[in-house]
Amino acid sequence: MLKEFREFAMKGNVVDLAVGVIIGAAFGAIVTSLVGDVIMPIIGAITGGLDFSNYFTPLSKAVTANNLADAKKQGAVLAWGSFLTLTLNFLIIAFVLFVVIRAMNKLKRKDEAVPAPKLTRQEELLTEIRDLLKKG
Known part of the structure; x- marks a missing residue:
């Protein structure tokens, strides 16, 4: 094993x-x-200097804090600002990855665009014979 x-x-x-x-x-x-x-x-x-990460909506009347960390300690909050910040970060990261992958694909296409060397008639015949022998 x-x-x-x-x-x-x-x-x-x-x-x-x-x-x-x-x-x-x-x-x-x-x-x-x-x-x-x-x-x-x-x-x-x-x-x-806009920062969405501290934006929240209290879901309890007991929440009186002005920042998200303290508000979470006091009770339930809807931390929509944090969600919005993470969503923006995701979109930026996804765009950067798209640009990088697009550039890599362009480089790959250039490498693939290199034509195969031109074979002589004799080399073409030998290649066909080889292929036929592999099949048979």
């Missing part, structure tokens, strides 16, 4: 998946930093 597990774990797909997860986590951290440290401060400067 241990031998089978080792064979399974060392298959190309499992290793590729592990590498993809690790790179994805690192890329996620980069994109999160880009959004939090570069894009959101620019949006904040444009909107005059």
Whole structure:
């Protein structure tokens, strides 16, 4: 059983998946930093420092706090500002990923656009013979 597990774990797909997860986590951290440290401060400067994260609607009359953290301690609140902030962050991250993947696809298309070398008539015949031998 241990031998089978080792064979399974060392298959190309499992290793590729592990590498993809690790790179994805690192890329996620980069994109999160880009959004939090570069894009959101620019949006904040444009909107005059507007921050939705502390906007909430109290669901209890006992809530009298002015910020979300204290309001949650006092009772039930509808933290719609926090939800709106996370939604905006998601949209920005999704757009950045779209731009990156689009650029990668363009590079991939350029690589695929390289034509195959022109075969001589003799090479074409040999290729056909090879293909026929594989079938038969």
